[in-house]
Amino acid sequence: MQNSKWNRGVAVVGVGLSKFGAFPDKNSRDLFVEAYLDLIGTFKEFDPKRIEAFYLGNFSSDQFEKQAHLAPILSSWVGLSPIPAVRVEDACASSGVALRQAALSIASGEYDVVLVGGVEKMTDLEIAAVTEALATAADMQFEVTAGFTFPGFYAAMATAYMSEYNAQREAFYHVSIKNHNNGALNEKAQFGQTIKSIMESKIERAAQKGRPVPEWQDEIDFLSDPKGNPLIAWPMTLFDCSPVSDGAAVALLVSEEIADQFTDTPIYFIGSGQASDGALPERETLSRIPAATQAAARAYQMAGLSPQDIDLAEVHDCFTIAEIIATEDLGFFERGQGWQAAIQGKTARNGEQPVNTSGGLKSKGHPVGATGIGQLVEIWKQLNGLAGDRQAFGDLRIGLTHNVGGTGQTCVVNIFERRA
């Protein structure tokens, strides 16, 4: 924290995650309890009375569940009342921003121990209603009135990117394949299958039913075929899009000096930045997200680090193009090089710059308000060598999370360090 202005340091001393997926029998309360119990299970001893405040990232239980004012409801539900409970909303960046607010509240001196969570229960609505609710994260006056919903926005970004850098569509497929490969090793992921296994089971099913058997040679072949992978909004196909998900994630934050009272494996906030932007029509180009670059610049500056110092990152791959742009916005690759890096496997789990070892939003799932803290959960596990079969190689010390809201109206970047 070479250039931190924070009055004191903040550590993450534990994390918890619900299973991500579609759960007709679970609401936000159930999902939150599942994540909270997962957190508590990581401690030998745990006294909830030490928790002094609760921050919740949630996009719109207002629309998804007809329940606003969710923060005190959830904190009361797990017995934490009367501690202050604050909901933070910045669309799909809600819990990344909540995480930053929770950290600032400790840096202020007001609290020593803060619980921060994120939750979204999206699958109760019909898919058209989900798309409509998600569209309210964009600018309803200047973006949505142009006829776009989110797949369209990111398709437009993908088109701009391809045009500007002569990028090949295959790069998007490589992102999808990689993230499914990682997610297949994550027991909490919504999609536990690799693209290869999805392809093979489709071939098998066709054979069983006596239908013409598709002659896909490999995953790229499969993803390039609209029969295997239907188009959503050109050039974004089904396997370029993250799913609609239910899920919750939590983390326990404490002031740096008391971290060792809670765990032997803390990780520390060493950088944090947030930025905002107007609607897409105001931007010079659609091939980048300026708020991401600005948030990252602040986070790097606070940490005294450069992109090359980041051992691994969880980035906001709501669509495959978003991951490629993120790897450039974050400075991992030069502008226009991200798509080639994806094809070359540089962002693979054991590539030179691992990205989304968790499976990312694409495969792990994207319960929007839970995503930011879900990213932290992966960084915590990887830095502490707790990621099991998907553990990335090497001495991992620095991890980064990149969480985007709307069409890039919000971005928050947090950087964490393992010191032990």
Place this chain on the structure above:
Amino acid sequence: MQNSKWNRGVAVVGVGLSKFGAFPDKNSRDLFVEAYLDLIGTFKEFDPKRIEAFYLGNFSSDQFEKQAHLAPILSSWVGLSPIPAVRVEDACASSGVALRQAALSIASGEYDVVLVGGVEKMTDLEIAAVTEALATAADMQFEVTAGFTFPGFYAAMATAYMSEYNAQREAFYHVSIKNHNNGALNEKAQFGQTIKSIMESKIERAAQKGRPVPEWQDEIDFLSDPKGNPLIAWPMTLFDCSPVSDGAAVALLVSEEIADQFTDTPIYFIGSGQASDGALPERETLSRIPAATQAAARAYQMAGLSPQDIDLAEVHDCFTIAEIIATEDLGFFERGQGWQAAIQGKTARNGEQPVNTSGGLKSKGHPVGATGIGQLVEIWKQLNGLAGDRQAFGDLRIGLTHNVGGTGQTCVVNIFERRA
């Protein structure tokens, strides 16, 4: 700030308020701009580039305007991008909580200058839809399923209070009369009429139209007559309820040491507390709001003050019973004495403990997400002697705001001091 844990002090150096009311031609953006321009107009010089972050209190533009992710939209709208923009939601306490978060963010050291605002645009929907949207601020699973909406919740609290303390219904009318008297002197208030003038114009209209002329002797007589003042949910009548409103409020917060660069009339955060609670069925009694008492206790403790030190307060009178309970929760009067104090005029503008000199939610209006910072606007004006015709007497140095969300699931209390 005798017992503050904040790493540094925070000052309010300016405030701005839109007109409150029902404005079919204005959306959240318009209301916010109106408040922001009102703020800017109070400075001789103002450099928006000094603003480093924006916090927004908003209950549910999701439901009222089908627009989530409002914080970056509003900050971009007034040219403040790319600064971080964070929406905070705690139902009707949203902007009181946003105010506290903004202050903590300065106390943390991260920012020196922060804009905080609150906005709600409620009148576009039909009244039944507004009631339904507001109900999502309560617990939809354990409160609303019992058949209640907000007038019913507060009617139940009023019944419990009357039963417990043998209180007379007339006390509620006195709160309403007082707040309309104050609001009639507030050019930003939704209702510019006193109860007396409303009564007189009804009498006059009956006479003009040749209908039987009501024989109301005074305001109490008028309010007691269902022909003048229809019942909503016994014992709450029309004139016991705050209205559905559109409006916005903003404030500029800076770190204490640079306050004099902005204004000669800063006021300082000296106490702040927030607390939460579960749903009504979990509470021992409905005659009080425990989260309010807890938030106030923390705020008093931080300030090193007792209730008797508060020169004036803006409290959350969403219903008249709520003001009476608030004056007890805050310790201004003993339990069971608040109703008599209201009848005795103790909370009048020039009574011994002035409450809601602005007109309160009842008369000024209640655009829910704007209310908390709207309360600060009044405290700023009163402490600085800028409240015009409604200026309270005396050397006012200490003001308090009390902002409640839901049925008391959230309460935030902030205390401010004028030092000059």
